[in-house]
Amino acid sequence: xxPVIELRRVSFVYPRAEGRRTPAFGxxxxxxxxxxxxxxxxxxxxxxxxxxxxxxxxxxVSPAGGEILLEGRPLGTLARADIARRVAMVxxxxxxxxxxxxxxxxLMGRHPHTPDRYFESDTDRAxxxxxxxxxxxxxxxxxxxxxxxxxxxxxxxxxxxxAQEPTLLLLDEPTAHLDLRYQAEVAELLRTVNRQRGVxxxxxxxxxxxxxxxxxxxxxxxDGRVAGAGTxxxxxxxxxLEAVYRxxxxxxxxxxxNRLLVQIGWPSAERG
Numbered sequence: 001x002x003p004v005i006e007l008r009r010v011s012f013v014y015p016r017a018e019g020r021r022t023p024a025f026g027x028x029x030x031x032x033x034x035x036x037x038x039x040x041x042x043x044x045x046x047x048x049x050x051x052x053x054x055x056x057x058x059x060x061v062s063p064a065g066g067e068i069l070l071e072g073r074p075l076g077t078l079a080r081a082d083i084a085r086r087v088a089m090v091x092x093x094x095x096x097x098x099x100x101x102x103x104x105x106x107l108m109g110r111h112p113h114t115p116d117r118y119f120e121s122d123t124d125r126a127x128x129x130x131x132x133x134x135x136x137x138x139x140x141x142x143x144x145x146x147x148x149x150x151x152x153x154x155x156x157x158x159x160x161x162x163a164q165e166p167t168l169l170l171l172d173e174p175t176a177h178l179d180l181r182y183q184a185e186v187a188e189l190l191r192t193v194n195r196q197r198g199v200x201x202x203x204x205x206x207x208x209x210x211x212x213x214x215x216x217x218x219x220x221x222x223d224g225r226v227a228g229a230g231t232x233x234x235x236x237x238x239x240x241l242e243a244v245y246r247x248x249x250x251x252x253x254x255x256x257x258n259r260l261l262v263q264i265g266w267p268s269a270e271r272g
Contacts, residue, residue: 002072004168004200005034005057010066012052027052027224029066034168039194039201041211043235044221045245050204053221054170057202058089071167084112088161090171094145094153102148102156103141106132109163131162134197135189151182158189162197169193171203175210187214208262212236220244236260 013026027049034040042050055061056068059075068075070086088109098105109131110124120128132138135155145153154174161169174190175183187210193199205211211218212232220228220235222244228235241249241262248265 001036003033003069004036004038004071005032005202006069006072007032007056008067008069010056010063010068012056012061012063012065014052026064027056027221030221030224030226031066032219032226032229034200034202036167036200037194037198038217039190039203039215041215041218041232042202042204042221043206043208043211043218044227048221048244049224050221051172052224054089054172054202054204057168057170058087059083081112084164086167088164088166088169090154090157090161090169090174092173092176093150094157096146098145100145101141102132102137102143102145102159103128105145105156106137106141106159106163109160112164127165128159128163131159134162134193135159136185149182150178151185154178154182154186155189158186158193162193162199167200169199169201171201173205174203175205175207183210190214208236208241209260212260212262232260236262 007030010030011026011028042053044050052061056063059080062076070078070083075083106128107120107124110120110128114121114124129138132141135158137152137156137159140148140152140156145156148156175186178186190201190203191214194201203211203214215232217230218232218235219226220240227244228240236251238249238251241251250263250265252261253259254261
């Protein structure tokens with residue numbers, strides 16, 4: 001079966017700002033394969049290269065070396081509209097101000113399929129409506145996006161992505177800035193999208209426990225390289241995490257949920 005995404009020794013480095021001493025960063029010699037129907041979580045510290053990976057997969061930036069294949073075809077040879085029909089991106093949050101109603105936002109997801117039309121067809125509206133039902137925002141269709149709560153906005157952004165009918169769904173910190181209730185809602189929604197629609201998902205997250213709970217495989221990135229890849233149990237290994245995050249780490253399983261829990265190994269305070 002042809003992988004949805006394949007990175008072959010991909011490298012990319014952001015240019016260093018002139019006059020600044022900040023070192024350049026990016027990715028170096030990264031190889032990675034994502035199979036159809038997989039949920040892959042990408043984790044790692046700040047500036048490790050996680051968001052760079054998403055930017056490469058959406059061709060916002062192009063690799064300096066190596067090759068990226070989308071469904072077996074070189075990503076660099078595909079038209080941007082062709083990529084948008086296959087790959088949908090959900091950012092951390094919509095830009096503000098964003099003066100559009102929820103329905104208008106979701107219908108934007110149909111643009112890659114109708115780039116030469118000024119108005120949506122009945123088919124476009126039906127697909128957008130189903131995407132809103134699937135994400136539970138159909139009752140919010142007439143509301144301005146700026147009036148929604150954080151979890152509602154995130155579900156509306158996901159509805160727009162589903163309206164694209166993508167093969168691959170990319171998410172950058174999908175539960176950032178959300179409270180526990182909305183985190184749970186978004187996590188369950190992603191499970192449903194993957195299982196019922198068969199959409200392949202790559203998600204970047206700082207929440208190691210959430211990534212482990214959602215993903216079939218984890219990819220741990222450190223200093224622009226793949227430091228570990230495999231099952232959540234194999235990647236969330238204390239010595240590996242300590243080497244990448246450079247701090248003591250404790251990994252346990254919850255006796256209630258059996259979920260992996262990752263904590264900082266704070267040193268015990270000395271008592272006088």
